[in-house]
Amino acid sequence: MAPHERFPDEAQPTKIAYVNGEPRTLHLRKTHLVVNPGVDEAREYTFDQDVITLGTLEDNDIPLDDDTVSREHCRIVQDGPHTLIIDQGSTNGTYVNGVQVREAYLAPGSVLGVGNTQIRFNPVDEQVPITPSTSERLGDIVGKSVKMREIFGIIEKIAPTGATVIIEGETGTGKEVVARTIHQLSARKDQPFTVFDCGAVPANLIESELFGHEKGSFTGAVMTRKGLFEMAEGGTIFLDELGELSLDLQPKLLRVLEQREVRRVGSNKPIPVNVRVIAATNRSLAEEVDAGRFREDLFYRLSVVRLNLPPLRERIEDIPLLTRHFLSQLGFNRDHEGNHKVKTISREALDVLTDYDWPGNVRELVNIIERGCSFARGDCITCEELPGYVTGDEDGGLMLTPGRRDSDRSDMADLPRRSELNDMPFKRAKEEWIASFEKDYIATLLARHSGNISSASREADIDRKYFRKLMYKHDIDIDEI
Numbered sequence: 001m002a003p004h005e006r007f008p009d010e011a012q013p014t015k016i017a018y019v020n021g022e023p024r025t026l027h028l029r030k031t032h033l034v035v036n037p038g039v040d041e042a043r044e045y046t047f048d049q050d051v052i053t054l055g056t057l058e059d060n061d062i063p064l065d066d067d068t069v070s071r072e073h074c075r076i077v078q079d080g081p082h083t084l085i086i087d088q089g090s091t092n093g094t095y096v097n098g099v100q101v102r103e104a105y106l107a108p109g110s111v112l113g114v115g116n117t118q119i120r121f122n123p124v125d126e127q128v129p130i131t132p133s134t135s136e137r138l139g140d141i142v143g144k145s146v147k148m149r150e151i152f153g154i155i156e157k158i159a160p161t162g163a164t165v166i167i168e169g170e171t172g173t174g175k176e177v178v179a180r181t182i183h184q185l186s187a188r189k190d191q192p193f194t195v196f197d198c199g200a201v202p203a204n205l206i207e208s209e210l211f212g213h214e215k216g217s218f219t220g221a222v223m224t225r226k227g228l229f230e231m232a233e234g235g236t237i238f239l240d241e242l243g244e245l246s247l248d249l250q251p252k253l254l255r256v257l258e259q260r261e262v263r264r265v266g267s268n269k270p271i272p273v274n275v276r277v278i279a280a281t282n283r284s285l286a287e288e289v290d291a292g293r294f295r296e297d298l299f300y301r302l303s304v305v306r307l308n309l310p311p312l313r314e315r316i317e318d319i320p321l322l323t324r325h326f327l328s329q330l331g332f333n334r335d336h337e338g339n340h341k342v343k344t345i346s347r348e349a350l351d352v353l354t355d356y357d358w359p360g361n362v363r364e365l366v367n368i369i370e371r372g373c374s375f376a377r378g379d380c381i382t383c384e385e386l387p388g389y390v391t392g393d394e395d396g397g398l399m400l401t402p403g404r405r406d407s408d409r410s411d412m413a414d415l416p417r418r419s420e421l422n423d424m425p426f427k428r429a430k431e432e433w434i435a436s437f438e439k440d441y442i443a444t445l446l447a448r449h450s451g452n453i454s455s456a457s458r459e460a461d462i463d464r465k466y467f468r469k470l471m472y473k474h475d476i477d478i479d480e481i
Ligand SMILES: Nc1ncnc2c1ncn2[C@@H]1O[C@H](COP(=O)(O)OP(=O)(O)OP(=O)(O)O)[C@@H](O)[C@H]1O
Pocket: 140, 141, 142, 143, 169, 170, 171, 172, 173, 174, 175, 176, 177, 178, 240, 280, 282, 322, 325, 362, 363, 366, 465, 466, 469
């Protein structure tokens, strides 16, 4: 058994069941609690979250109006396939079937004693069939391929639950747009959606960014500051590039997920937080666990629902729809009066786009459409406005960025020679050409901006995250620059 299979899949309470690689059923573990069963005014609750808090304070999930109950009396926690009750140092204690406990596993039908209040516990396993959605759009996501419509089907079901979600997929496949849509379709939609890129912040600052710090807790901490978890209260936090989170910070994130509280750097005081976590990674976290770079318990805790976004090359039928979506929705295709500059794309240009390999996925498609809009002479993008590395036309391939033409070649001394490329198979030549162009372009821009990634990516007019990814891909070390 691989280390990350400590909780085998069948035992996971909330999970997606696959048949022949296709998602078929969503199992949703819910907790059903009846407060004071057997009396007229019994109250019933059903929860789909991992932690349920009980006590007299109003912000508990089950607020209890009972003098014998403490303010934060106890909590019920999902522990893998099991459910655990944990007393929080209450004055009058927590009981399971009449026996006082500090921590105990619950069985279906267990009766909990919390002060004078009795609560009956019952887990419910709801099974919902997953069928591809009939819609070609969900929130901000568009797609007509079966794979994307299956993902829509899953999102529709899991978005309203509190379930933690992990989204896996190559760079630029739409992980953030999926996370944002899950948030929009949840009860948290009016609360903040906060994005944190674990790979973009220096390791020594991540803890204070996420959890906050007390004044004087480290050099430079001139005042007390809330972390993102506190600021995202009631909303969703999207942890991008989670695979980059260092091993020493992983237990701290686990604590937030298990106990729903944070401790600021320099303080021992726990601060309760109510935030849904959605994480994304373009590495396989299961492989990271096997390699010892990612904690198995955190992986398990996070992967309540795992979504795998397919690369664009595996869903080329989405390309025409995505292209039309970008032409109609994105700001780059509007003139100063707000009208669309380009109305359409030619059949031939669409054919070229569907034949291309898409290493940069949907983000690369966005960039190519944007470029097409700025070059288009009329109201239609034709093959002439597509970059040469996409059309396979080498002369066009020299004009890789708007305004940069063959005559600029002197800047590109490191690019492979045309004669060398001509001796290679087409696919390899194309890859070599793009790789050396990207490396040269990124390094040159970084040098011009003295290593400042934000201003270099602004000049390149590409996303900072994508810029950083290209640096990583080509091993460009900022210190050497
Ligand atoms: N299915 C989709 N429908 C509409 N827009 C999409 C879709 N997929 C991606 N996009 C757009 O493509 C761009 C890249 O998507 P996004 O940033 O969500 O990718 P990502 O997987 O999070 O990237 P990274 O791995 O770099 O963090 C964004 O402009 C996004 O709006």
